[in-house]
Amino acid sequence: DGFRGTLQTDGYAGYNRVCRENGLTRIGCWDHARRKFVEASQAAPAKKKGTKVSKADVAIGKIRKLYAIEKRIEALPPEEKTRQRQQLAQPVLNDLKAWLEKNRTRVPKDSLTYKAMQYTLNQWELLTGYLADGRLHISNALAENAIRPFAVGRRNWLFADTPRGAKASATVYSLIETAKANGLEPFAYIHHVLQHIGGASTVEEIEALLPWNVTLSKLQEG
Template identity: 85%
Template sequence: QPVVLYHYDPSRSEEVPLRLLDGFEGVLQTDGYAGYNRVCRENGLTRIGCWDHARRKFVEASKAAPVKKKGTKVSKADVAIGKIRKLYAIEKRIEKLPPEEKTRQRQQLAQPVLDDLKAWLEKNSTRVLRDSLTYKAIQYTLNQWDLLTGYCQDGKLHISNVLAENAIRPFAVGRKNWLFADTPRGAKASATVYSLIETAKANGIEPFAYLNHVLQHIGNAKMVEDVEALLPWNTSLNKMQKG
């Protein structure tokens, strides 16, 4: 079932995902943070990268570049963004296809774009200043290449972890406004509430109605089965909406 889980930990240690993903099997999609290496290695997880993160680095490089005068060439960062944009255009075109057909279309349409982009990155990695944002963006993308292209191997996978990014955004905005989120206990409390709200939304249930339902019935839950009955996909709210 669709689940959005927020988990707070005061550390960014590799021990955190190792503990959190204990027993999990499947695919882990992340940015390039090395803290995920160990859990993928020890749990045998397939790891793929996120093109949103790679593209963002080129966008930052483009914004930092001097203002272009009319008639001047576009920056290398802008060229890279244009090439990456082609990958997203392909995804938009095939988004409603079944996974098997998506895989085939990615091999046929996206792979040539990826090959062209990689050749361009390798060629231009020596043509920009080593301390520039563009150089850093190029190196990040090349270093993550095998992970970034992993989505092409399975139509069930996504080109980016934009779903997680979208779920994180309200949390990141809210923590600047709410005083209870500035302590470890407050962070854990808000993570719990956000998990319930976003999971309700992911299952097509209005969050306020769901929280109201949970608070009305959680006090009578005596066994694990009683708690599981309050999960979004098991509630009467879900059945009413489907009806």
């Protein structure tokens, strides 16, 4: 509640409503676009020596230039990063878009390469959204890495007995991952919360137990 800012996602259309109803700016993720070309490249027949590079591989090479720029400017302050992206990444993006528009009619419409091209062009405005603000990232890999332990672990808890149980589980998982994102050791943090939540009688006292309000020194003292 009350969040205002930018939501970075894959191409799932359901996020359109989330952003519209909450006044959020939505941007896309180049990891997802690139992944579709990688899948197309891997599905292609084995290349023989001397054969032309596939269009999927050409696209991957062009996208790789965008990531190389990000690596080069990652230590810069946001304002300078924005300027560098406009100067360095925009021409690469212009070239990539022109290449996609020219070549999507040259591959079969039922091919993975065509689908990757179409996805990228359909998402273009969102995919280029990161250029506008140096605080934004080229992909949402940080978020995906944060939820990966849960995504892998859910195979071990495939079913929740009730909707209430599923909601409770989601709350706990979110709290643990947020604690990790704030540099807290999950077991120590949960132990701290359980020690103090019984005496929290006001909203302020409960909010003081949220991960971003708890420091390691407090955990050590607790």
